[in-house]
Amino acid sequence: MIQAAAAILKKEITQELRTKYALNTILAFTGATLLLILFTLRAHQMDPTPKSGLVWIIILFASMTGMTRSFVQEAEKKTWAFLQLHANATEVYLGKLIYNFLFLLLLHVFTFFFYLIMMDMAIQSHLYFMSAIIFGAASLASVTTLTSAMIAQADRKGALFSVLCIPLVVPLLLILTRVTRFALIEGAASGALNDLAALVGYCGVTITAGILLFDYIWND
Template sequence: MVKPAFTILKKEIAIELRTRYALNTLLAFTGASLLLILFTLRADQMNPTPKSGLVWIIILFAAMTGMMRSFLQEADKKTWDLLKLHAQPTDIFTGKILYNFLFLLILHIFTFFFYLFMMNMSIVSFPYFVAAILFGSAGLAAVTTLTSAMIAKADRKGSIFSVLCIPLLVPLLLILTSVTKSALIEGATPDALDDLTALIGYCGVTITAGVLLFDFIWED
Protein backbone atom coordinates (compact mmCIF):
# COMPACT_ATOMS: atom_id res chain seq x y z
CA MET A 1 0.00 0.00 0.00
CA VAL A 2 2.82 2.43 0.87
CA LYS A 3 4.70 2.26 -2.43
CA PRO A 4 1.69 2.91 -4.74
CA ALA A 5 0.45 5.70 -2.46
CA PHE A 6 3.81 7.47 -2.55
CA THR A 7 3.99 6.95 -6.30
CA ILE A 8 0.69 8.80 -6.68
CA LEU A 9 1.93 11.46 -4.25
CA LYS A 10 5.04 12.00 -6.38
CA LYS A 11 2.90 12.18 -9.51
CA GLU A 12 0.71 14.88 -7.97
CA ILE A 13 3.74 16.88 -6.84
CA ALA A 14 5.37 16.59 -10.27
CA ILE A 15 2.20 17.80 -12.02
CA GLU A 16 1.85 20.74 -9.64
CA LEU A 17 5.52 21.73 -10.00
CA ARG A 18 5.12 21.58 -13.77
CA THR A 19 2.06 23.83 -13.93
CA ARG A 20 2.01 25.61 -10.53
CA TYR A 21 -1.65 26.40 -11.25
CA ALA A 22 -3.18 25.56 -7.88
CA LEU A 23 -0.28 26.91 -5.84
CA ASN A 24 -0.17 30.29 -7.60
CA THR A 25 -3.96 30.58 -7.56
CA LEU A 26 -4.32 29.87 -3.86
CA LEU A 27 -1.42 32.06 -2.78
CA ALA A 28 -2.73 34.96 -4.87
CA PHE A 29 -6.27 34.46 -3.52
CA THR A 30 -5.04 34.27 0.07
CA GLY A 31 -2.82 37.34 -0.26
CA ALA A 32 -5.60 39.37 -1.85
CA SER A 33 -8.08 38.27 0.84
CA LEU A 34 -5.71 39.23 3.63
CA LEU A 35 -5.15 42.70 2.18
CA LEU A 36 -8.87 43.16 1.53
CA ILE A 37 -9.80 42.25 5.09
CA LEU A 38 -7.06 44.39 6.59
CA PHE A 39 -7.80 47.58 4.67
CA THR A 40 -11.57 47.43 4.19
CA LEU A 41 -12.77 45.81 7.41
CA ARG A 42 -9.97 47.22 9.58
CA ALA A 43 -9.58 43.75 11.04
CA ASP A 44 -6.46 44.78 12.93
CA GLN A 45 -8.72 46.89 15.19
CA MET A 46 -11.15 44.05 16.00
CA ASN A 47 -11.29 42.29 19.33
CA PRO A 48 -8.88 39.33 19.62
CA THR A 49 -11.64 36.70 19.59
CA PRO A 50 -13.09 37.42 16.11
CA LYS A 51 -9.57 38.03 14.82
CA SER A 52 -8.59 34.49 15.81
CA GLY A 53 -11.47 32.98 13.77
CA LEU A 54 -11.38 35.23 10.73
CA VAL A 55 -8.31 33.49 9.34
CA TRP A 56 -10.21 30.22 8.91
CA ILE A 57 -12.78 31.90 6.67
CA ILE A 58 -9.94 32.92 4.37
CA ILE A 59 -8.47 29.42 4.44
CA LEU A 60 -11.88 27.83 3.81
CA PHE A 61 -12.55 29.75 0.61
CA ALA A 62 -8.96 29.27 -0.55
CA ALA A 63 -9.27 25.51 -0.02
CA MET A 64 -12.63 25.43 -1.80
CA THR A 65 -10.99 27.16 -4.76
CA GLY A 66 -8.03 24.82 -5.17
CA MET A 67 -8.93 21.44 -3.69
CA MET A 68 -11.79 20.85 -6.12
CA ARG A 69 -9.18 19.87 -8.74
CA SER A 70 -8.01 16.79 -6.81
CA PHE A 71 -9.68 14.36 -9.20
CA LEU A 72 -10.72 16.69 -12.00
CA GLN A 73 -7.45 16.20 -13.87
CA GLU A 74 -8.13 12.46 -14.08
CA ALA A 75 -11.58 13.15 -15.51
CA ASP A 76 -10.41 15.94 -17.86
CA LYS A 77 -7.34 14.11 -19.19
CA LYS A 78 -9.15 10.76 -19.48
CA THR A 79 -6.70 9.00 -17.15
CA TRP A 80 -9.35 7.78 -14.70
CA ASP A 81 -9.47 4.23 -16.12
CA LEU A 82 -5.68 4.10 -16.49
CA LEU A 83 -5.27 4.90 -12.82
CA LYS A 84 -7.76 2.17 -11.96
CA LEU A 85 -5.59 -0.40 -13.73
CA HIS A 86 -2.41 0.49 -11.86
CA ALA A 87 -3.55 1.11 -8.28
CA GLN A 88 -6.11 0.01 -5.75
CA PRO A 89 -8.73 2.53 -4.55
CA THR A 90 -7.24 2.73 -1.06
CA ASP A 91 -3.79 3.47 -2.52
CA ILE A 92 -5.23 6.22 -4.71
CA PHE A 93 -7.10 7.84 -1.84
CA THR A 94 -4.04 7.66 0.41
CA GLY A 95 -1.79 9.27 -2.20
CA LYS A 96 -4.31 11.99 -2.98
CA ILE A 97 -5.02 12.85 0.65
CA LEU A 98 -1.29 12.98 1.45
CA TYR A 99 -0.75 15.44 -1.38
CA ASN A 100 -3.73 17.57 -0.36
CA PHE A 101 -2.55 17.52 3.26
CA LEU A 102 0.92 18.76 2.30
CA PHE A 103 -0.57 21.36 -0.02
CA LEU A 104 -2.96 22.68 2.63
CA LEU A 105 -0.20 22.62 5.22
CA ILE A 106 1.86 24.99 3.06
CA LEU A 107 -1.22 27.17 2.56
CA HIS A 108 -1.90 27.29 6.31
CA ILE A 109 1.68 28.20 7.20
CA PHE A 110 1.75 30.94 4.56
CA THR A 111 -1.63 32.33 5.63
CA PHE A 112 -0.94 32.28 9.37
CA PHE A 113 2.51 33.83 8.96
CA PHE A 114 1.15 36.87 7.14
CA TYR A 115 -2.07 37.00 9.16
CA LEU A 116 -0.28 37.15 12.50
CA PHE A 117 2.14 39.72 11.13
CA MET A 118 -0.55 41.95 9.66
CA MET A 119 -2.87 41.65 12.67
CA ASN A 120 -0.05 42.19 15.16
CA MET A 121 -0.92 38.99 17.04
CA SER A 122 1.35 36.59 18.88
CA ILE A 123 1.19 32.89 19.71
CA VAL A 124 0.25 32.19 23.33
CA SER A 125 0.24 28.37 23.21
CA PHE A 126 2.55 26.97 20.56
CA PRO A 127 1.37 23.30 20.91
CA TYR A 128 -2.24 24.32 20.27
CA PHE A 129 -1.14 26.47 17.37
CA VAL A 130 0.71 23.56 15.75
CA ALA A 131 -2.24 21.25 16.42
CA ALA A 132 -4.66 23.68 14.75
CA ILE A 133 -2.49 23.83 11.62
CA LEU A 134 -1.78 20.09 11.39
CA PHE A 135 -5.25 18.77 12.20
CA GLY A 136 -6.91 21.60 10.31
CA SER A 137 -4.97 20.56 7.22
CA ALA A 138 -5.84 16.90 7.80
CA GLY A 139 -9.56 17.56 8.25
CA LEU A 140 -9.81 19.83 5.22
CA ALA A 141 -7.82 17.36 3.12
CA ALA A 142 -10.05 14.43 4.12
CA VAL A 143 -13.32 16.21 3.28
CA THR A 144 -12.18 17.91 0.07
CA THR A 145 -10.45 14.80 -1.32
CA LEU A 146 -13.51 12.60 -0.88
CA THR A 147 -15.88 15.27 -2.18
CA SER A 148 -13.68 15.96 -5.20
CA ALA A 149 -13.86 12.27 -6.14
CA MET A 150 -17.65 12.34 -5.83
CA ILE A 151 -18.13 15.32 -8.20
CA ALA A 152 -15.29 14.61 -10.67
CA LYS A 153 -17.65 13.37 -13.39
CA ALA A 154 -20.55 15.70 -12.62
CA ASP A 155 -21.65 18.48 -14.97
CA ARG A 156 -21.69 21.47 -12.59
CA LYS A 157 -18.67 20.60 -10.49
CA GLY A 158 -18.11 23.92 -8.72
CA SER A 159 -21.58 24.38 -7.30
CA ILE A 160 -21.94 20.72 -6.29
CA PHE A 161 -18.54 20.74 -4.60
CA SER A 162 -19.49 23.75 -2.47
CA VAL A 163 -22.90 22.34 -1.57
CA LEU A 164 -21.39 19.05 -0.41
CA CYS A 165 -18.33 20.46 1.34
CA ILE A 166 -19.68 23.33 3.39
CA PRO A 167 -22.06 21.32 5.64
CA LEU A 168 -19.24 18.87 6.37
CA LEU A 169 -16.71 21.62 7.09
CA VAL A 170 -18.86 23.81 9.36
CA PRO A 171 -18.20 21.62 12.48
CA LEU A 172 -14.49 21.60 11.65
CA LEU A 173 -14.38 25.39 11.36
CA LEU A 174 -16.18 25.85 14.69
CA ILE A 175 -13.72 23.55 16.44
CA LEU A 176 -10.72 25.14 14.73
CA THR A 177 -11.88 28.59 15.75
CA SER A 178 -11.97 27.51 19.39
CA VAL A 179 -8.56 25.83 19.21
CA THR A 180 -7.06 28.86 17.47
CA LYS A 181 -8.55 31.14 20.13
CA SER A 182 -6.77 29.05 22.76
CA ALA A 183 -3.54 29.15 20.77
CA LEU A 184 -3.54 32.92 20.19
CA ILE A 185 -5.47 34.39 23.13
CA GLU A 186 -6.39 32.23 26.11
CA GLY A 187 -3.71 29.55 26.23
CA ALA A 188 -4.18 25.98 27.46
CA THR A 189 -7.39 25.49 29.47
CA PRO A 190 -9.57 22.44 30.27
CA ASP A 191 -12.09 23.58 27.66
CA ALA A 192 -9.28 23.96 25.12
CA LEU A 193 -8.27 20.35 25.73
CA ASP A 194 -11.85 19.26 24.96
CA ASP A 195 -11.76 21.23 21.72
CA LEU A 196 -8.45 19.65 20.77
CA THR A 197 -9.87 16.18 21.47
CA ALA A 198 -12.89 16.99 19.29
CA LEU A 199 -10.58 18.18 16.51
CA ILE A 200 -8.56 14.97 16.59
CA GLY A 201 -11.79 12.93 16.63
CA TYR A 202 -13.18 14.83 13.65
CA CYS A 203 -10.04 14.14 11.62
CA GLY A 204 -10.08 10.48 12.61
CA VAL A 205 -13.73 10.05 11.63
CA THR A 206 -13.44 11.84 8.27
CA ILE A 207 -10.26 10.04 7.23
CA THR A 208 -11.69 6.66 8.24
CA ALA A 209 -14.95 7.39 6.42
CA GLY A 210 -12.97 8.40 3.34
CA VAL A 211 -11.02 5.14 3.32
CA LEU A 212 -14.19 3.07 3.75
CA LEU A 213 -16.31 4.95 1.20
CA PHE A 214 -13.75 5.66 -1.48
CA ASP A 215 -13.89 2.13 -2.89
CA PHE A 216 -17.57 2.59 -3.78
CA ILE A 217 -17.03 6.09 -5.21
CA TRP A 218 -14.04 5.07 -7.30
CA GLU A 219 -15.63 1.95 -8.76
CA ASP A 220 -18.99 3.56 -9.48
Protein backbone atom coordinates in the same frame (compact mmCIF):
# COMPACT_ATOMS: atom_id res chain seq x y z
CA MET B 1 0.19 -0.18 -0.85
CA ILE B 2 2.74 2.31 0.48
CA GLN B 3 4.73 2.17 -2.76
CA ALA B 4 1.63 2.73 -4.89
CA ALA B 5 0.43 5.62 -2.71
CA ALA B 6 3.93 7.15 -2.85
CA ALA B 7 3.92 6.86 -6.65
CA ILE B 8 0.60 8.70 -6.86
CA LEU B 9 1.90 11.34 -4.45
CA LYS B 10 4.99 11.80 -6.64
CA LYS B 11 2.78 12.14 -9.72
CA GLU B 12 0.67 14.83 -8.03
CA ILE B 13 3.71 16.80 -6.88
CA THR B 14 5.39 16.56 -10.30
CA GLN B 15 2.24 17.66 -12.09
CA GLU B 16 1.74 20.62 -9.74
CA LEU B 17 5.36 21.72 -10.05
CA ARG B 18 4.99 21.59 -13.81
CA THR B 19 1.84 23.71 -14.04
CA LYS B 20 1.72 25.52 -10.64
CA TYR B 21 -1.98 26.12 -11.33
CA ALA B 22 -3.41 25.36 -7.89
CA LEU B 23 -0.43 26.83 -6.03
CA ASN B 24 -0.53 30.17 -7.84
CA THR B 25 -4.31 30.38 -7.67
CA ILE B 26 -4.56 29.69 -3.94
CA LEU B 27 -1.64 31.90 -2.91
CA ALA B 28 -2.94 34.79 -5.02
CA PHE B 29 -6.44 34.38 -3.59
CA THR B 30 -5.14 34.20 -0.02
CA GLY B 31 -2.88 37.22 -0.40
CA ALA B 32 -5.64 39.32 -1.97
CA THR B 33 -8.10 38.30 0.74
CA LEU B 34 -5.67 39.18 3.53
CA LEU B 35 -5.10 42.63 2.07
CA LEU B 36 -8.82 43.15 1.54
CA ILE B 37 -9.61 42.25 5.14
CA LEU B 38 -6.82 44.38 6.53
CA PHE B 39 -7.50 47.58 4.61
CA THR B 40 -11.25 47.38 3.91
CA LEU B 41 -12.69 45.77 7.04
CA ARG B 42 -10.05 47.20 9.42
CA ALA B 43 -9.73 43.73 10.90
CA HIS B 44 -6.66 44.69 12.94
CA GLN B 45 -9.01 46.82 15.12
CA MET B 46 -11.36 43.90 15.86
CA ASP B 47 -11.52 42.13 19.20
CA PRO B 48 -9.11 39.20 19.58
CA THR B 49 -11.80 36.49 19.52
CA PRO B 50 -13.22 37.35 16.05
CA LYS B 51 -9.67 37.65 14.79
CA SER B 52 -8.94 34.04 15.73
CA GLY B 53 -11.87 32.77 13.64
CA LEU B 54 -11.52 35.04 10.63
CA VAL B 55 -8.36 33.32 9.44
CA TRP B 56 -10.19 30.01 9.01
CA ILE B 57 -12.78 31.59 6.74
CA ILE B 58 -9.93 32.77 4.52
CA ILE B 59 -8.39 29.29 4.51
CA LEU B 60 -11.75 27.62 3.82
CA PHE B 61 -12.50 29.62 0.68
CA ALA B 62 -8.90 29.33 -0.49
CA SER B 63 -9.23 25.55 -0.14
CA MET B 64 -12.45 25.60 -2.14
CA THR B 65 -10.61 27.42 -4.91
CA GLY B 66 -7.86 24.86 -5.47
CA MET B 67 -8.81 21.51 -3.96
CA THR B 68 -11.66 20.82 -6.37
CA ARG B 69 -9.12 19.74 -9.01
CA SER B 70 -7.88 16.78 -6.98
CA PHE B 71 -9.91 14.25 -9.00
CA VAL B 72 -11.51 16.55 -11.55
CA GLN B 73 -8.26 16.68 -13.50
CA GLU B 74 -8.26 12.88 -13.72
CA ALA B 75 -11.69 12.97 -15.36
CA GLU B 76 -10.79 15.88 -17.65
CA LYS B 77 -7.51 14.34 -18.85
CA LYS B 78 -9.04 10.85 -19.22
CA THR B 79 -6.61 9.28 -16.74
CA TRP B 80 -9.28 7.95 -14.36
CA ALA B 81 -9.38 4.51 -16.03
CA PHE B 82 -5.57 4.41 -16.19
CA LEU B 83 -5.33 4.84 -12.43
CA GLN B 84 -7.98 2.17 -11.90
CA LEU B 85 -5.84 -0.30 -13.86
CA HIS B 86 -2.65 0.37 -11.90
CA ALA B 87 -3.82 1.02 -8.33
CA ASN B 88 -6.69 0.10 -6.07
CA ALA B 89 -9.02 2.57 -4.39
CA THR B 90 -7.20 2.77 -1.05
CA GLU B 91 -3.85 3.45 -2.70
CA VAL B 92 -5.28 6.23 -4.85
CA TYR B 93 -7.10 7.80 -1.92
CA LEU B 94 -4.03 7.75 0.33
CA GLY B 95 -1.79 9.23 -2.36
CA LYS B 96 -4.26 12.03 -3.09
CA LEU B 97 -4.94 12.59 0.61
CA ILE B 98 -1.27 12.97 1.52
CA TYR B 99 -0.71 15.38 -1.37
CA ASN B 100 -3.71 17.50 -0.38
CA PHE B 101 -2.57 17.46 3.24
CA LEU B 102 0.91 18.72 2.32
CA PHE B 103 -0.59 21.33 0.02
CA LEU B 104 -3.00 22.61 2.67
CA LEU B 105 -0.28 22.52 5.32
CA LEU B 106 1.75 24.87 3.12
CA LEU B 107 -1.32 27.08 2.71
CA HIS B 108 -1.92 27.18 6.48
CA VAL B 109 1.69 28.12 7.25
CA PHE B 110 1.66 30.84 4.58
CA THR B 111 -1.68 32.26 5.71
CA PHE B 112 -0.94 32.22 9.44
CA PHE B 113 2.52 33.72 8.96
CA PHE B 114 1.19 36.83 7.25
CA TYR B 115 -2.05 36.89 9.25
CA LEU B 116 -0.29 37.05 12.60
CA ILE B 117 1.99 39.81 11.34
CA MET B 118 -0.81 41.87 9.83
CA MET B 119 -3.09 41.45 12.84
CA ASP B 120 -0.29 41.99 15.38
CA MET B 121 -1.11 38.76 17.24
CA ALA B 122 1.21 36.50 19.24
CA ILE B 123 1.08 32.76 19.92
CA GLN B 124 0.11 31.95 23.50
CA SER B 125 0.19 28.15 23.23
CA HIS B 126 2.43 26.55 20.63
CA LEU B 127 0.90 23.11 21.24
CA TYR B 128 -2.62 24.25 20.35
CA PHE B 129 -1.32 26.38 17.49
CA MET B 130 0.53 23.48 15.86
CA SER B 131 -2.42 21.16 16.51
CA ALA B 132 -4.79 23.58 14.78
CA ILE B 133 -2.52 23.83 11.74
CA ILE B 134 -1.72 20.11 11.39
CA PHE B 135 -5.08 18.57 12.25
CA GLY B 136 -6.92 21.38 10.48
CA ALA B 137 -4.98 20.63 7.29
CA ALA B 138 -5.57 16.88 7.65
CA SER B 139 -9.31 17.32 8.25
CA LEU B 140 -9.77 19.72 5.34
CA ALA B 141 -7.72 17.42 3.11
CA SER B 142 -9.87 14.40 3.96
CA VAL B 143 -13.12 16.26 3.28
CA THR B 144 -11.97 17.91 0.05
CA THR B 145 -10.36 14.73 -1.30
CA LEU B 146 -13.51 12.66 -0.88
CA THR B 147 -15.78 15.43 -2.14
CA SER B 148 -13.61 16.04 -5.21
CA ALA B 149 -13.89 12.34 -6.09
CA MET B 150 -17.69 12.49 -5.71
CA ILE B 151 -18.15 15.39 -8.13
CA ALA B 152 -15.38 14.55 -10.62
CA GLN B 153 -17.76 12.98 -13.16
CA ALA B 154 -20.57 15.51 -12.70
CA ASP B 155 -21.49 18.71 -14.52
CA ARG B 156 -21.17 22.07 -12.72
CA LYS B 157 -18.34 20.70 -10.59
CA GLY B 158 -17.50 23.94 -8.79
CA ALA B 159 -21.02 24.53 -7.51
CA LEU B 160 -21.44 20.92 -6.38
CA PHE B 161 -18.08 20.95 -4.61
CA SER B 162 -19.04 23.94 -2.48
CA VAL B 163 -22.53 22.61 -1.74
CA LEU B 164 -21.18 19.26 -0.53
CA CYS B 165 -18.13 20.59 1.32
CA ILE B 166 -19.57 23.44 3.35
CA PRO B 167 -21.98 21.35 5.51
CA LEU B 168 -19.12 18.96 6.29
CA VAL B 169 -16.63 21.63 7.29
CA VAL B 170 -18.94 23.84 9.39
CA PRO B 171 -18.40 21.70 12.54
CA LEU B 172 -14.67 21.69 11.77
CA LEU B 173 -14.57 25.49 11.53
CA LEU B 174 -16.33 25.84 14.88
CA ILE B 175 -13.80 23.52 16.53
CA LEU B 176 -10.82 25.16 14.83
CA THR B 177 -12.00 28.62 15.88
CA ARG B 178 -12.08 27.56 19.53
CA VAL B 179 -8.69 25.81 19.37
CA THR B 180 -7.17 28.84 17.64
CA ARG B 181 -8.61 31.12 20.31
CA PHE B 182 -6.85 29.07 22.96
CA ALA B 183 -3.65 29.12 20.88
CA LEU B 184 -3.60 32.87 20.23
CA ILE B 185 -5.54 34.46 23.08
CA GLU B 186 -6.30 32.39 26.18
CA GLY B 187 -3.49 29.84 26.20
CA ALA B 188 -4.07 26.36 27.66
CA ALA B 189 -7.23 27.30 29.58
CA SER B 190 -9.61 24.88 31.27
CA GLY B 191 -11.75 23.01 28.77
CA ALA B 192 -9.22 23.46 25.97
CA LEU B 193 -8.39 19.76 25.93
CA ASN B 194 -12.00 18.94 25.06
CA ASP B 195 -11.81 21.05 21.90
CA LEU B 196 -8.42 19.59 21.01
CA ALA B 197 -9.81 16.07 21.45
CA ALA B 198 -12.81 17.00 19.27
CA LEU B 199 -10.44 18.24 16.55
CA VAL B 200 -8.39 15.03 16.62
CA GLY B 201 -11.60 12.97 16.64
CA TYR B 202 -13.04 14.84 13.66
CA CYS B 203 -9.81 14.30 11.75
CA GLY B 204 -9.79 10.58 12.53
CA VAL B 205 -13.46 10.08 11.65
CA THR B 206 -13.26 11.87 8.29
CA ILE B 207 -10.10 10.04 7.21
CA THR B 208 -11.54 6.69 8.24
CA ALA B 209 -14.84 7.43 6.50
CA GLY B 210 -12.95 8.44 3.38
CA ILE B 211 -11.01 5.17 3.28
CA LEU B 212 -14.19 3.14 3.79
CA LEU B 213 -16.36 5.04 1.29
CA PHE B 214 -13.84 5.82 -1.43
CA ASP B 215 -13.89 2.29 -2.81
CA TYR B 216 -17.56 2.70 -3.82
CA ILE B 217 -16.94 6.11 -5.41
CA TRP B 218 -13.81 4.95 -7.26
CA ASN B 219 -15.37 1.84 -8.79
CA ASP B 220 -18.65 3.54 -9.75
